[in-house]
Amino acid sequence: DIQMTQSPSSLPASVGDRVTITCRASRTISNYLNWYQQKPGKAPKLLIYAASTLQSGVPSRFSGSGSGTDFTLTISSLQPEDFATYYCQQSYDTPRNFGQGTKLEIK
Amino acid sequence: QVQLQESGPGLVKPSESLALTCSVSGGSISSYYWSWIRQPPGKGPECIGYIYHSGSTNYNPSFKSRATISLDTSKNQFFLKLNSVTAADTAVYYCARLVDSPMVPQDYFDYWGQGTLVTVSS
Numbered sequence: 001d002i003q004m005t006q007s008p009s010s011l012p013a014s015v016g017d018r019v020t021i022t023c024r025a026s027r028t029i030s031n032y033l034n035w036y037q038q039k040p041g042k043a044p045k046l047l048i049y050a051a052s053t054l055q056s057g058v059p060s061r062f063s064g065s066g067s068g069t070d071f072t073l074t075i076s077s078l079q080p081e082d083f084a085t086y087y088c089q090q091s092y093d094t095p096r097n098f099g100q101g102t103k104l105e106i107k
Numbered sequence: 108q109v110q111l112q113e114s115g116p117g118l119v120k121p122s123e124s125l126a127l128t129c130s131v132s133g134g135s136i137s138s139y140y141w142s143w144i145r146q147p148p149g150k151g152p153e154c155i156g157y158i159y160h161s162g163s164t165n166y167n168p169s170f171k172s173r174a175t176i177s178l179d180t181s182k183n184q185f186f187l188k189l190n191s192v193t194a195a196d197t198a199v200y201y202c203a204r205l206v207d208s209p210m211v212p213q214d215y216f217d218y219w220g221q222g223t224l225v226t227v228s229s
Contacts, residue, residue: 031213032213034216036216043201043222044152044219045219046215046217049208049211049213050208050211050213053208053210053211055215087151087152089215089216091213094165094167095156095167095168095169096216099151100150100151101150101151
């Protein structure tokens with residue numbers, strides 16, 4: 001199985017901050033990497049697929065980059081509605097594993 | 108707009124079977140892959156497996172032979188059965204659509220149900 005490791009596990013930040021979340025795969029996955037946002041009591045929501053392609057309707061302040069084993073999700077200017085937990089997920093191989101999550105918290 | 112809705116018992120006894128139904132509206136399950144994903148309290152999601160509209164399945168080896176996913180195209184529903192449950196199977200269970208991107212040869216989970224909490228306890 002391909003294991004996905006995110007860092008940090010929690011990230012205190014303020015509205016307007018630029019934040020970056022990192023995801024590392026246990027072996028190379030090219031750009032087969034998706035990012036999701038999850039708010040409490042809700043299902044995950046797809047933000048980015050293929051490492052850097054924004055899903056329709058997702059604000060442009062979200063961006064993704066990376067290839068191989070190392071990936072990042074960046075939010076250019078945090079908005080109040082962005083405080084949530086973010087997960088990466090690889091689509092290179094089965095099982096389709098997710099990271100353990102990064103919780104974006106209000107500083 | 109595709110919508111998915113999970114249903115099933117919220118409480119299952121240890122060693123028994125968990126059975127969930129996902130009802131799909133706003134689109135036919137006669138296309139795409141349909142998956143079950145669970146999320147234990149405070150942890151990341153875990154893909155249990157998925158089924159293609161043809162009936163072919165793919166399971167996470169972590170569930171060995173405990174999980175069975177099936178579908179009924181006439182009812183636009185698909186199902187999860189998980190045998191021999193323990194407390195470790197307590198989680199929110201989601202059904203989701205796994206779709207190939209029209210832009211690149213990759214897939215992602217684009218539509219999810221709201222999730223249903225299943226507790227395993229005597």
